[in-house]
Amino acid sequence: MTDAPKAMTDLIDLMARLPGLGPRSARRAVLHLIKKRGQLMGPLAEAMAQVSATARECLNCGNIGTTDICEICQSEKRGNGMICVVEDVADLWAMERSAQFKGRYHVLGGTLSALDAIGPDELRIPKLLDRIASEQISEVILALSATIDGQTTAHYIADQLPGVTVTSLAQGVPVGGELDYLDDGTITAALKARRAL
């Protein structure tokens, strides 16, 4: 593959396994890192070692942090009686970027899928039910994908939560979206969720 020493080819092989990278782009990245050894490679190696040693899943919500209970779950300010249910940690981070939601989260770890044999017990749904009982939750916001699997999961969770207000994110025209470019499903959803001005 390359004339580089074994340590470097091993690094290239490992980098090539990352999402979005192939052998060619991994080789370019490694070469770039070697050229910027002082400014980039050293700090990167240190940061990776630190994250590798400390990263763990929050025992309460499934978020990724550096402690057994993540900062969001520990914060008393976030205990406002609202839980936002998301599929994945990436979705949690997206919600946090918006800085609009001030409650706590619950990461399911996926969606129900008959095809992949993923049932409620494979997700963190039982833990969610425990939390709703123990944390005096008054509203559950289901921030799940607008896909058949995502919405099937949302309806399933809603059925498990009698006595709690269950809401879901609105679906419709995205910011900057032009109607001409939207699929008919999105237009249908937007029309159903229309509101008075």
Added chain:
Amino acid sequence: MIEWREDGVVLAARKHGETSAIVEVFTAEHGRHAGVVRGGASRKMAATLQPGAQVDITWKARLDDHLGHFTIEPVRSRAQAMGDRLSLAGLNAVAGLLTAALAERDAHPPLYRRTIQLLDLLGEKEVWPLAYLQWELALLDEMGFGLDLGACAVTGATEGLVYVSPKSGRAVSAAGAGEWAAKLLPLPPVLRGQGDADDSEIREALGTTGYFIEHRLIKGSGDRPMPAARARLLDLIGRV
């Protein structure tokens, strides 16, 4: 290069590598058929590849037994089902049963037409459960396990039919059942196109069709379970 083009319904899509997807569709002339969609894992394709979506499919492969590649264009979305739990459960049950019960590349044009008619009725809460029951009967019929509910298998009587034999799929009257009644399946009037067809009767009828689907179609083609989505649909009928 072998090529065909046809309309179909998306049954399932599974990510393949970083950017592609293996998509399973149901078409009239090519039955349940799989193929690779390049770029199928992209956000742009996500809406098109949702189960139940009606699509225009072009399949190309070098040899007939190759998996081949699909080029897929949207024809009609079923996204309106996502807002309604009965429609969503129904859509999942239809896709799940077709995936589990049909042999690959086995053409079933009448069943395809019935499936499109059923999906077009999604959201019509008053008629959908009955339409779904009739679709399951059509599925059994198309696969060669149609129920014979015209006359009693024991006495030949055409009146007073209240059971279905789990062995033969034929109707049995109360008089003909005798001591075997406890081992027979119920035959509510709705299965013969009679009666009020209320939700409880439809649920009972779906219990009977479910027995034949599970034992003749699903377990008959391997040790597979009934799709969980069907149980969820039964749970919702009458409750929603």
